[in-house]
Amino acid sequence: MNNFHLAQSGFHALERLVAAESWEIGGALGVAADPYPHQIANLQRILADTEVRHLLADEVGMGKTVQALMILNILRRRDPSLRVAIVAPERICYQWQVELSARGHISAPIVTDADEEQEHPDGEGYVHLIKADMVRRQPAFPSPEDYDMLIVDEIHAMNLDDAAFLSGLCRERRDAPRFRHVLLLTATPRLGNRDWARAVIGAIEPERSEIANLLGREPLEFLAEDAAAAHARVTDGTLSAAAYRTAFAADRRILRQTRSQWPGVAPTRKVHTVRTGPSDAEMPKIKLQNAACRDGRDNPIESAPWLQCRQMFRAGPILREVLRHRTFSAHQDLRDEVETTLSRNPGNALFDDLCDVLLGYWQKQPERRVIIVAGDTPTVDMLERRLSEMFPHLSEGGIATMRGRYNTDLVDVVSAVQSEATVLIMEEFVEAGLNLHNFAADMIFYNLPWQASRIDQLIGRLDRLRSGGLSAYMKDRTVGTIGIWRMIVAGSADERVLEALDLMEVFEHPLPYLDEALSQRLDRIITDAAAGRESFRKAASELKRELSFGLNQSGKGIASAQPHIADDISQIVGNIRASEHAGNAWLRLLHVSGALKGGFLTSNDGERVATLSLPPLLEDCPYKLGAMTTRETEVFRWSRDRLGKPPKKDVVLPKDRVGKRARFFSTGDEMHDDLVRQAYATLKAMKVSPIPVGIQLSDEDLASDLVGKTVILIRTSWRPSVLKDQQIRTRDDDVPAVRFGRTSDRRWISALFPDVVRTRCLVVSADGGVEVGTDKIIRALLGGGCRPTTNRQIQKTIAPVREFQRLVEMLERDMAQEERVRLGNSREEATAALSDRRQILTSETEAYFRWKQLSIEQLRSRNIQDQQQIQMTEGQIAAEQRRIQARISGMTDRLRTLEDTLAHLANNSMSETFVIMARVLPSAHLVT
Secondary structure (H helix, E strand, O other), X not given: OOHHHHHHHHHHHHHHHHHHOOHHHHHHHHOOOOOOHHHHXXXXXXXXXXXXXXXXXXXXXXXXXXXXXXXHHHXXXXXXXXXXXXXXXXXXXXXXXXXXXXXXXXXXXXXXXXHOOXXXXXXXXEEEEEEHHHXXXXXOEOOOOOXXXXXXXXXXHOOHHHHHHHHHHOOOEOOEOXXXXXXXXXXXXXXXXXXXXXXHHHHHOHHHHHHHHXXXXXXXXXXXXXXXXXXXXXXXXXXOHHHHHHHOOOOOOEEOOOOOOOOOOOOEEEEEEEEEOOOOOOHHXXXXXXXXXXXXXXXXXXXXXXXXXXXXXXXXXXXXXXXOOHHHHHHHHHHHHHHHHHHOOOOOHHHHHHHHHHHHHHHHOXXXXXXXXXXXXXXXXXXXXXXXXXXXXXXXXXXXXXXXXXXXXXXXXXXXXXXXXXXXXXXXXXXXXXXXXXXXXXXXXXXXXXXXXXXHHHHHOOOOOOOOHHHHHHOOOOOOEEEEEEEEEOOOHHHHHHHHHHHOOOOOOOOOOOOHHXXXXXXXXXXXXXXXXXXXXXXXXXXXXXXXXXXXXXXXXXXOOOOOOHHHHHHHHHHHHHHHXXXXXXXXXXXXXXXXXXXXXXXXXXXXXXXXXXXXXXXXXXXXXXXXXXXXXXXXXXXXXXXXXXXXXXXXXXXXXXXXXXXXXXXXXXXXXXXXXXXXXXXXXXXXXXXXXXXXXXXXXXXXXXXXXXXXXXXXXXXXXXHHHHHOOOOOOOOHHHHHHHHHHHHHHHHHOOXXXXXXXXXXXXXXXXXXXXXXXXXXXXXXXXEEOOOHHHHHOOOOOOOHHHHHHHHHHHXXXXXXXXXXXXXXXXXXXXXXXXXXXXXXXXXXXXXXXXXXXXXXXXXXXXXXXXXXXXXXXXXXXXXXXXXXXXXXXXXXXXXXXXXXXXXXXXOXXXXXXXXXXXXXXHOO
């Protein structure tokens, strides 16, 4: 690899190094997923906070997993030793494993009982996936001694005791460690239930939850009162709105993005209804169901008679079992009539209509795939058998199934979703966390669930962000449609239940967050509808008016917590796209230059990937890249839009039999980042000659305009991150909270003073005329189509550029002036931001002080006579006082450091400048 190619590669490395240091872009840049605006907004809010300790409660399908990967990518970049535990339901652990590998540069094992005792070298970071049913208390697992960060997905699906246990590990426990970073992911956090609120809020608001507990208050009530008091300070001008949102708002660490806030990001729903006319054999079922429902009182929806009545139109075996329940004992004649009808093996009008719907699909699109939701395992079995008989093309691998939560293991779930089947029949319990949009765009409810939350979760598995959706959203185009079919028997209780659900638009829109009281009202409306009580219609309409999409935001009248206008978000997305294209160009340059061997291939699954390996002659490679060899090929994805559907960890290349892990060529991948560091270091060590390098451009039109001219390319970087690293360092005597606080301070400053790279180009004619070069010329000069001459005789004939130094200095002055203007704007913003930060840190320290003072008062109030216990209590009080002093002194030092750092950054104009100078030659001059 010659010096010119080394310089080109160094220019690419510098640009990627700078991009990675901007947390607005860096985290999203490194994750192989389209960065939607609402995700960037959440990312900015979380990383600007004093702690990463949040509940992501976005609607189902809005990309919470991707946001977690973005945050994880940034934290791991700053701290490679970060140890992370991801707790998730067993069914979605493999899906997490794929997402981590395909999108997030992380190879994460799913921990088993045999893995728990494994030891890990000190200083090495790792990410482990832990099945939710493995959480335990003795010995604690996962333990803060083994992990720094806890991510819990679908926490609402956990056992409450386990969720409360994990919440306890997120709080300070005397001298025991706690999880330093916490992310909880769920669209339904169940905050209306006091027990769940204690668990969830305790994890993300540990100090204030402890204060509430010592005062005998519920956390949410205490937070609301604290927020109200702070809101009054905003009104009188003693507290800024920004400080209020970050430090006092009751929902300051609860983020919920909805489709109504970001219209157009998700598909459009098309809802259809199939009303099946009952046959003579089905009339007794309708009569029995309606009679039993009329007997229903205020019992919960998961109890009798509702549980039994909603099973009336399911498979014969389950119906025979249900009929023996005491629910139907008051209607013996009707029950006997149904049993007699079942013994005759009558037809099934509901199944006949299902076949008609499927025929309508496949007559227009024979390959169209569909998901069918059934009520229970026997009904799944019946549908699988009868559809195979009715449609012969489904009999050989055309049907995949997912049965109830206890009847399907993890392997079956994964194989079903990733299968090549045409029909997926799933039980309604199979819901949380599965990405079904990769399988089909249509869902048929063969049996209607009577719980709105279950319907919402099931549709949410289909109604999700998808590949290509961001591009359509940015261009104000639709991102597609999904079809939802509801099948009910006319005259049945199901028909009235559907009417109630439609009055509340459950199928048309995602549900908002529902507290316990709203959930109970909704269930009561459903049971009233099933019982045929006229009041359900009015109640459903009233509840629909009350429902607001999104959590009730604290602090009405205060400016939005997201000040970013659409243009700002669009610019960030545009920068990410541009960096992706630059990464592709760099890969091609590495191939063309001979630095690494490889090419662009299409995998056996049709996915376009790039390959890299060491060249046959190792001396031709200027980089040492870990385990890369001359024989083993590393596979890279470079485009977010080119991941498979669904994405997979491995790809199989032509002529290969075994799949290889496909990495994403971006920030966060170990090999990519190592290449960036080495290419940048090589660029820094190079010296620029006043004699241009002779080059040829493959773009003939551009080359014809530039032949004989000299192109001077200058790339200058301003990297405040280097100064931040020098100024904001952890101290040996820092307590954990202060140490992690300094890390958050660095992230916060990065938002005010991001690293910047600027590129300028001049074209110098033979007569000395100078023109400003276009972006097209810049891209051409850094691309693989720009090749230096290997003809030494020709190179010797190229004369130096006489005013080279003057031209470079002129460009440097212009870019330095741009930087001074930027620093001036940042200085004003930083002054106001530091005042807000001071209020935030002070309020959080005051909350900590209040908690500890209450703890001390509680210790002193003990009626203890034993001298040994008195000494122990005095020791505990002294320890609490030391913790208070350490937190106060740490906060004071953090503020002092922030002031000093901002003063240095606001006046720092240090830069690095690198130059490439080339003379464009005719093609003939490249002959050796």
